[in-house]
Amino acid sequence: MENEKLRRQVERLQRELDRNKAVLDVMGKASALLDMISESAD
Secondary structure (H helix, E strand, O other): OHHHHHHHHHHHHHHHHHHHHHHHHHHHHHHHHHHHHHHHHO
16 A cells, blocks of 8 residues: 555656646746847847
């Protein structure tokens, strides 16, 4: 039964990791977009 608990924990952590990766991807794209906007304002 410990195996089942650990398996659920791994699945939860994997979902959390996937979500964090997606957030970082969006933040990177937003940063690049802001850089483009600020460069064109110069």
